[in-house]
Amino acid sequence: MDLVKHNQKAQALKKENRIFFDKLKRLTYKNLDTYFQEVHEEVFEKTDCLSCANCCKTTSPIFYNRDIERLAKHFKIKPGDFIERYLKIDEDKDYVLRQAPCPFLGADNYCSVYEDRPNACREYPHTDRKRISQLLDLTYKNTFVCPAVLEITEKIKKIV
DSSP states (O other): HHHHHHHHHHHTTHHHHHHHHHHHHSSSOHHHHHHHHHHHHHHHHHHOOTTTHHHHHHHHOBOOHHOOOHHHHHHHHHHHHHHHHHHOTTTTTTEESSSSOOOOOTTTBBBTGGGOOOOOHTTOTTSSOGGGGHHHHHHHHHTHHHOOOOOOHHHHHOOO
């Protein structure tokens, strides 16, 4: 995975993609969820996330109480201790990781807490979710993080 090329392409398409996502937000596309889900499946059939893991290296999921409790149990510590050790509150008042890359990411790009990972990690990059129209700002932001999201975006542009 060439993240330098991905970053260059994402930056080169920044303005075009902002305009595209703004257009999607203004217009109602009856089959937008279906389009995204189909293209998501197509792109992820040939995507190896373990060769990239840029999401784990550069961003943090939001940790909800159930995520904190599940991971605290995983580590056999109290939820408050998990928060103190790994999390901080961001500007939106959400719990996020204190650091990047994720402290649970191994050198081999495997997640050491994969079975107990936060829900936001389970659902990333969110391009196969229902009501995608509510996630278009997040999807735009993810074009800068995830090469697959950038590819999905380019394919969606040709459909709608």
